[in-house]
Amino acid sequence: MKNIPLILMGCGGVGRQLLQHIVSCRSLHFTQGLCLRVVGVGDSKSLVVTEDLLHEGLNDGFLLELCRVKSVGESLLKLLDFGKCQAFVHPESQGKILEIAFQLGKKTGLVFVDCSASSDTVAVLKQAIDMGCCAVMANKKPLTSTMEDFKKLFIYPRRIRHESTVGAGLPVIASLNRIISSGDPVHQIIGSLSGTLGYVMSEVEDGKPLSQVVRDAKSLGYTEPDPRDDLGGMDVARKALILARILGHQINLDSIQIESLYPKEMGPGVMTVEDFLNRGLLLLDKDIQDRVEKAASNGNVLRYVCVIMGSRCEVGIQELPKNSPLGRLRGSDNVLEIYTRCYSKQPLVIQGAGAGNDTTAAGVLADIVDIQDLFP
Amino acid sequence: MKNIPLILMGCGGVGRQLLQHIVSCRSLHFTQGLCLRVVGVGDSKSLVVTEDLLHEGLNDGFLLELCRVKSVGESLLKLLDFGKCQAFVHPESQGKILEIAFQLGKKTGLVFVDCSASSDTVAVLKQAIDMGCCAVMANKKPLTSTMEDFKKLFIYPRRIRHESTVGAGLPVIASLNRIISSGDPVHQIIGSLSGTLGYVMSEVEDGKPLSQVVRDAKSLGYTEPDPRDDLGGMDVARKALILARILGHQINLDSIQIESLYPKEMGPGVMTVEDFLNRGLLLLDKDIQDRVEKAASNGNVLRYVCVIMGSRCEVGIQELPKNSPLGRLRGSDNVLEIYTRCYSKQPLVIQGAGAGNDTTAAGVLADIVDIQDLFP
Numbered sequence: 001m002k003n004i005p006l007i008l009m010g011c012g013g014v015g016r017q018l019l020q021h022i023v024s025c026r027s028l029h030f031t032q033g034l035c036l037r038v039v040g041v042g043d044s045k046s047l048v049v050t051e052d053l054l055h056e057g058l059n060d061g062f063l064l065e066l067c068r069v070k071s072v073g074e075s076l077l078k079l080l081d082f083g084k085c086q087a088f089v090h091p092e093s094q095g096k097i098l099e100i101a102f103q104l105g106k107k108t109g110l111v112f113v114d115c116s117a118s119s120d121t122v123a124v125l126k127q128a129i130d131m132g133c134c135a136v137m138a139n140k141k142p143l144t145s146t147m148e149d150f151k152k153l154f155i156y157p158r159r160i161r162h163e164s165t166v167g168a169g170l171p172v173i174a175s176l177n178r179i180i181s182s183g184d185p186v187h188q189i190i191g192s193l194s195g196t197l198g199y200v201m202s203e204v205e206d207g208k209p210l211s212q213v214v215r216d217a218k219s220l221g222y223t224e225p226d227p228r229d230d231l232g233g234m235d236v237a238r239k240a241l242i243l244a245r246i247l248g249h250q251i252n253l254d255s256i257q258i259e260s261l262y263p264k265e266m267g268p269g270v271m272t273v274e275d276f277l278n279r280g281l282l283l284l285d286k287d288i289q290d291r292v293e294k295a296a297s298n299g300n301v302l303r304y305v306c307v308i309m310g311s312r313c314e315v316g317i318q319e320l321p322k323n324s325p326l327g328r329l330r331g332s333d334n335v336l337e338i339y340t341r342c343y344s345k346q347p348l349v350i351q352g353a354g355a356g357n358d359t360t361a362a363g364v365l366a367d368i369v370d371i372q373d374l375f376p
Numbered sequence: 377m378k379n380i381p382l383i384l385m386g387c388g389g390v391g392r393q394l395l396q397h398i399v400s401c402r403s404l405h406f407t408q409g410l411c412l413r414v415v416g417v418g419d420s421k422s423l424v425v426t427e428d429l430l431h432e433g434l435n436d437g438f439l440l441e442l443c444r445v446k447s448v449g450e451s452l453l454k455l456l457d458f459g460k461c462q463a464f465v466h467p468e469s470q471g472k473i474l475e476i477a478f479q480l481g482k483k484t485g486l487v488f489v490d491c492s493a494s495s496d497t498v499a500v501l502k503q504a505i506d507m508g509c510c511a512v513m514a515n516k517k518p519l520t521s522t523m524e525d526f527k528k529l530f531i532y533p534r535r536i537r538h539e540s541t542v543g544a545g546l547p548v549i550a551s552l553n554r555i556i557s558s559g560d561p562v563h564q565i566i567g568s569l570s571g572t573l574g575y576v577m578s579e580v581e582d583g584k585p586l587s588q589v590v591r592d593a594k595s596l597g598y599t600e601p602d603p604r605d606d607l608g609g610m611d612v613a614r615k616a617l618i619l620a621r622i623l624g625h626q627i628n629l630d631s632i633q634i635e636s637l638y639p640k641e642m643g644p645g646v647m648t649v650e651d652f653l654n655r656g657l658l659l660l661d662k663d664i665q666d667r668v669e670k671a672a673s674n675g676n677v678l679r680y681v682c683v684i685m686g687s688r689c690e691v692g693i694q695e696l697p698k699n700s701p702l703g704r705l706r707g708s709d710n711v712l713e714i715y716t717r718c719y720s721k722q723p724l725v726i727q728g729a730g731a732g733n734d735t736t737a738a739g740v741l742a743d744i745v746d747i748q749d750l751f752p
Contacts, residue, residue: 021558021559024559025558025559028559032533032557157408158748158749163554169554169558169560169718170724171547171550171551171554171724171726174547174550174551174554175547175550175551178539178545178547178550178739178742178746179738179742181408181741181742181745181746182397182401182545182737182738182739182741182742182745183397183400183401183404183738183741184545184738325727328704331722333722341734342545342729342732342734342735342738343728343729343735346707346709346728346729347728348546348547348726348727348728348729349725349726349727349728350547350724350725350726351701351724351725351726351727352719352722352723352724352725353718353719353722353724356718358717358718359718359719361558362555362558362559362560362718363554363558365557365558365559366554366555366557366558369557369558370554370557371749372534373534373747373749373750374749
């Protein structure tokens with residue numbers, strides 16, 4: 001039986017879903033000779049740790065109670081009443097995490113699972129990796145900070161996995177890494193990596209005004225609470241940066257040309273969300289409609305995509321053939337087209353839901369299972 | 377530097393392409409701390425082995441000369457003149473291979489790479505795996521023989537990889553294994569896994585007669601020398617069987633319902649290839665044309681696919697919505713739709729070239745690189 005100790009950082013929707021997946025996959029993993037032992041779970045404020053680090057994980061009842069406690073917005077400290085654990089609060093929790101990394105990292109291996117959405121985890125992750133730990137990440141932030149941080153995280157490239165940072169559970173990173181290992185040169189990647197923007201662009205293609213489509217998307221729960229967080233393109237740019245860096249481009253977020261779907265004058269510092277939705281957006285309808293019509297007159301459609309080609313990496317609206325995998329995209333699926341020597345005329349295409357806690361957590365779990373070979 | 381010794385079985389197009397990829401990826405793999413050391417290469421008749429098994433592989437000049445010799449149809453024994461190697465002929469070669477497996481398997485690990493198209497490799501593979509070796513396969517035959525053989529090959533599931541048995545280098549198996557590891561239940565797989573039949577079905581959809589389309593496909597080099605080898609569906613059935621077995625179905629090739637596109641009376645034992653192409657095929661035009669028209673009247677198209685759902689596994693023509701990833705398929709790409717809990721309304725789709733020596737060998741090489749973590 002292979003025993004893989006884990007520390008989970010972040011107990012938001014993805015983190016909680018991951019814990020539930022781990023519990024419900026116990027017997028499946030057992031038949032595969034695998035035991036995932038969650039030794040600690042932390043959020044931005046506190047950390048709970050199993051009492052017997054070397055032998056026992058937090059038990060399944062405890063993990064499910066943890067999910068319940070966090071889903072109703074309570075503190076991890078609440079769990080001290082519930083079961084055998086130690087609890088630490090920030091900033092002591094950081095020190096404790098590194099102590100565990102030191103204790104387990106070299107000896108048995110330890111996987112740091114980052115399901116937070118914070119830039120603050122990068123310091124801990126770098127130190128843990130230095131101490132022989134592995135990292136599995138759904139969090140894009142540490143991978144999209146400086147090149148120096150990125151290089152430190154990838155100092156042992158086999159020990160870090162981050163499938164769910166791009167396209168949630170879609171096998172994007174795994175496939176790209178396979179292409180790279182096989183020496184097949186990547187000529188171009190073009191992808192629609194935001195479910196929200198995918199939906200928006202395919203709806204405006206049908207002639208609906210942008211303002212209405214965005215309001216619909218918001219009421220369908222497709223957007224962030226402030227839809228400008230999607231429309232600004234920063235989330236897509238982070239994904240593009242991760243792909244570009246995997247391809248070996250030593251670039252930063254600020255070297256990516258990002259087209260925002262709203263002008264600075266409608267930014268969060270200037271307009272309230274309500275104002276933007278009810279007033280600002282209306283002013284953008286005409287321009288998008290004109291562009292849609294112009295594209296249609298060329299037999300094309302508009303898609304909000306990332307394009308990585310040579311040293312070029314940009315994010316924004318592109319006019320694409322209606323009759324291509326990206327052009328045919330409808331709704332909120334992600335689509336990635338990868339052009340290589342092997343896939344030169346027709347790209348390798350990966351398509352499917354690219355968001356959602358369930359899918360994202362599934363991608364994280366597959367990464368964890370995948371690094372088992374590194375464990376004794 | 378991680379040193380991975382390999383034995384290659386099969387020096388057809390894929391095997392030779394793999395050797396060329398290995399040579400041309402030397403510096404790439406070197407920067408990743410990886411050295412692939414080809415210690416032996418065999419075909420159905422003979423085997424050449426490096427003189428110093430423990431320390432040296434066959435050198436790159438030798439490997440390229442081997443590719444040249446085999447591409448002009450000469451014997452591996454020809455290489456005795458060329459460089460430092462030992463040579464063995466069948467059946468001694470089999471014994472020698474097992475001796476190497478015994479010598480290296482437990483000690484340093486050894487990867488058996490099966491790029492042959494023969495059922496004969498299964499015995500050697502099973503024994504090698506027993507001795508601690510790994511296997512990477514492009515050859516479908518050993519995986520589609522008895523369940524008993526399959527189980528023996530998968531006794532250590534992490535030590536066997538076979539991406540290129542389905543969809544060539546497309547990340548089909550890797551993606552499916554990730555889905556399984558994450559506990560996401562697979563509800564249905566439906567895929568067009570023959571480039572030839574994909575091309576044929578999309579051409580007859582345009583109203584061309586089957587007979588003409590098959591003759592065109594043959595002259596474009598899309599078919600086997602005897603196109604009935606494609607039209608019979610056996611190759612697709614083998615791929616379907618591999619996918620079904622990965623999903624845990626303990627079935628054999630003869631439990632798969634296979635629809636052949638030609639009747640028994642036109643089989644290879646009854647008609648010559650020329651007779652089939654010039655006379656037999658014409659008799660099949662009307663029926664396919666009727667089916668295409670019937671499908672079109674329902675807004676559907678015909679695709680030759682494998683369907684795996686529950687315990688059902690079948691291969692043949694299905695009527696599918698025109699507006700689905702499979703329905704939109706044109707030309708010779710492979711398309712796979714995977715429906716799971718995470719991908720329930722819209723499937724996870726993987727699409728791209730599913731044949732060709734270059735792509736197939738790239739998939740094999742990615743598998744080899746991927747099992748490096750098992751090596752000390």
